[in-house]
Amino acid sequence: MTNAILTGLMLGGMYALIAMGLTLQYGVARIMNLSYGEFLIAAAFASHWLFTGWAVSPFVGLALVVPLAFALNFVIYKLLLTPLVRRAPNRDALEVDSILATFGLTFVIQGSMLALFGGAYYSYSFLAFPVQFLGETVAVNRLTALGITILLGLALYAALTRTRTGTAVRAVAVDPFAAQLVAINVPQASALTFALGGALVAAAGVLVSTFLTFSASSGVVFTMKALIVVVMGGVGNMLGCLVAGLALGLSEALVASYVDPGLTLAVNFALFLAVLLVKPAGLFGRATR
Amino acid sequence: MSTRTAGLGALALAALALLALVPRLGNAYYLALAISLLQYTVLATAWGLFSGPTRYVSLATTAFFGVGAYTVAVLGEILPWPLVLLIAAALGAIVAAIVGLSTLRLSGVYFVIFTFGLTELIRQLVVWFEVNKSRVLGRYVFVNITQADIYWQLLALTAAVFLLGWLIARSRLGFALRVIGEDETVAKHCGINTTFAKVALFTISATIMTLVGAIMAPRWTYIEPSIAFNSMISFQVLIMALLGGAHRLWGPVLGAVPLTLLFELLSARFPNTFTIILGCIFLLIVYMLPRGVAGLFEKLSTTSAGKTTQRVAT
Numbered sequence: 001m002t003n004a005i006l007t008g009l010m011l012g013g014m015y016a017l018i019a020m021g022l023t024l025q026y027g028v029a030r031i032m033n034l035s036y037g038e039f040l041i042a043a044a045f046a047s048h049w050l051f052t053g054w055a056v057s058p059f060v061g062l063a064l065v066v067p068l069a070f071a072l073n074f075v076i077y078k079l080l081l082t083p084l085v086r087r088a089p090n091r092d093a094l095e096v097d098s099i100l101a102t103f104g105l106t107f108v109i110q111g112s113m114l115a116l117f118g119g120a121y122y123s124y125s126f127l128a129f130p131v132q133f134l135g136e137t138v139a140v141n142r143l144t145a146l147g148i149t150i151l152l153g154l155a156l157y158a159a160l161t162r163t164r165t166g167t168a169v170r171a172v173a174v175d176p177f178a179a180q181l182v183a184i185n186v187p188q189a190s191a192l193t194f195a196l197g198g199a200l201v202a203a204a205g206v207l208v209s210t211f212l213t214f215s216a217s218s219g220v221v222f223t224m225k226a227l228i229v230v231v232m233g234g235v236g237n238m239l240g241c242l243v244a245g246l247a248l249g250l251s252e253a254l255v256a257s258y259v260d261p262g263l264t265l266a267v268n269f270a271l272f273l274a275v276l277l278v279k280p281a282g283l284f285g286r287a288t289r
Numbered sequence: 290m291s292t293r294t295a296g297l298g299a300l301a302l303a304a305l306a307l308l309a310l311v312p313r314l315g316n317a318y319y320l321a322l323a324i325s326l327l328q329y330t331v332l333a334t335a336w337g338l339f340s341g342p343t344r345y346v347s348l349a350t351t352a353f354f355g356v357g358a359y360t361v362a363v364l365g366e367i368l369p370w371p372l373v374l375l376i377a378a379a380l381g382a383i384v385a386a387i388v389g390l391s392t393l394r395l396s397g398v399y400f401v402i403f404t405f406g407l408t409e410l411i412r413q414l415v416v417w418f419e420v421n422k423s424r425v426l427g428r429y430v431f432v433n434i435t436q437a438d439i440y441w442q443l444l445a446l447t448a449a450v451f452l453l454g455w456l457i458a459r460s461r462l463g464f465a466l467r468v469i470g471e472d473e474t475v476a477k478h479c480g481i482n483t484t485f486a487k488v489a490l491f492t493i494s495a496t497i498m499t500l501v502g503a504i505m506a507p508r509w510t511y512i513e514p515s516i517a518f519n520s521m522i523s524f525q526v527l528i529m530a531l532l533g534g535a536h537r538l539w540g541p542v543l544g545a546v547p548l549t550l551l552f553e554l555l556s557a558r559f560p561n562t563f564t565i566i567l568g569c570i571f572l573l574i575v576y577m578l579p580r581g582v583a584g585l586f587e588k589l590s591t592t593s594a595g596k597t598t599q600r601v602a603t
Binding site: 032034080096103106109179220227228231256264268277 | 317338344391392398401402403405406409410413414416420421439505518520524527531561562563564566567568569571572575576579
């Protein structure tokens with residue numbers, strides 16, 4: 001029982017980390033990014049390449065991959081998504097357009113990775129020795145990943161609540177029109193937030209690659225879980241992200257160990273629907289209409 | 290108006306009769322190509338039937354296609370063919386109604402997310418059932434259906450889809466959906482039962498997709514979940530419907546025909562980079578032709594009409 005709960009908490013921490021970037025991209029920049037998981041897998045491949053090819057530790061890899069992802073996502077927002085933002089007459093139209101554009105992007109990235117790495121599963125062994133933790137045996141890489149996740153989450157929370165830029169970002173999340181009235185550069189803030197979300201998912205990709213096997217086509221599953229966590233927790237809400245991520249991880253681990261590992265996705269969707277039927281705006285979201 | 294409708298109907302019947310003769314040509318390659326063309330035409334038109342007027346992007350085409358194909362894989366050898374098709378259609382309708390009832394009451398995003406995951410979810414459930422209960426993964430389909438039979442069935446379904454779309458557009462349901470597409474809040478205030486309208490049309494559209502999957506299944510002799518639930522189909526259908534323009538009944542055909550031919554060519558020439566090319570084509574369409582070819586035609590005709598009225602005024 002403790003083992004299942006511990007596994008669930010670690011899985012949940014991972015889901016929360018993965019979803020943090022998406023909640024920024026969707027909550028603030030209003031881009032529903034369906035290619036999100038592909039960015040995660042791309043970062044995982046980058047980390048794999050650095051570690052096996054150049055013997056670069058994933059921690060150092062983090063310092064290389066994350067800034068690169070930030071820059072790349074900034075460029076993507078400026079080049080690909082700004083035209084859509086300009087074109088859209090309202091929020092719903094932007095949502096549809098961004099879904100379509102990023103859906104196309106998914107296939108471009110996935111196809112590129114398939115061409116580069118093939119369809120095989122990849123993994124590498126990093127800090128893969130067991131330790132005793134709360135009376136259970138766990139792998140060190142999972143614990144380290146959880147630790148870094150917590151640090152990243154706290155840093156993000158502090159940045160959003162304690163700094164001037166963070167306050168501006170939250171203002172854009174609440175109302176992009178009104179934010180302009182108090183001299184916030186909304187396009188700039190949106191671009192930065194989108195890039196920050198991309199940087200976070202890259203960090204998640206590097207961390208996930210240390211303990212999970214992945215292939216060029218496994219991005220979709222991550223996108224789906226991130227979307228479920230974001231909507232369940234309430235769009236743009238960090239605390240909601242954490243709670244929903246943990247709930248998802250726990251339910252998945254419990255079902256996998258007591259019912260059947262083949263039914264995890266069904267449980268994800270059941271939980272998602274159950275939450276939405278009771279609270280359509282998510283656990284911590286405010287109702288908009 | 291009525292003479293025009295009658296004329297169009299006569300034209301459609303003539304085209305149908307001509308198309309029905311294709312298997313008589315005796316060329317296996319053209320027949321296979323014609324089957325692909327019809328398959329994507331029906332799928333894209335069915336997609337546009339729901340997503341066109343409501344503007345809800347459905348990513349679950351594969352899920353329904355797969356349900357149909359897998360039903361045939363399981364029941365194809367046991368039951369007579371019409372009964373198999375009927376069961377497949379019923380299953381598709383039930384799945385669509387469940388998905389629609391649970392997500393379409395909420396905002397559009399939840400629907401997109403759910404349809405995005407639906408294929409994966411159903412595939413996992415099928416695999417779980419096959420591994421644990423029936424203990425077979427992958428089935429052989431030996432039914433007495435020739436390529437020409439598949440073609441004629443698809444042709445009949447194509448005719449049915451267009452007739453259905455034409456009837457819906459003239460019904461109260463079609464009008465309600467157009468109002469929903471323009472503004473859902475207004476629709477609610479007009480006393481339209483928006484949930485019922487959306488779920489009804491989603492179910493109709495999904496049932497047709499399921500039937501396509503069931504009809505196409507005998508083409509493969511071996512079916513396993515990863516073949517039946519290939520997410521590429523959702524993607525291709527979406528591209529075709531968008532290129533043609535989903536807001537018109539005849540729009541998706543304009544996308545389905547050229548793109549099926551193009552994909553046929555591309556997948557043979559560039560099997561490794563096919564996905565990348567597909568993604569790039571899709572992005573081009575989203576950016577350059579947001580309302581599709583049908584939108585382009587409308588724009589051209591309205592600008593030329595505008596010019597004539599101007600000329601009359603001066």
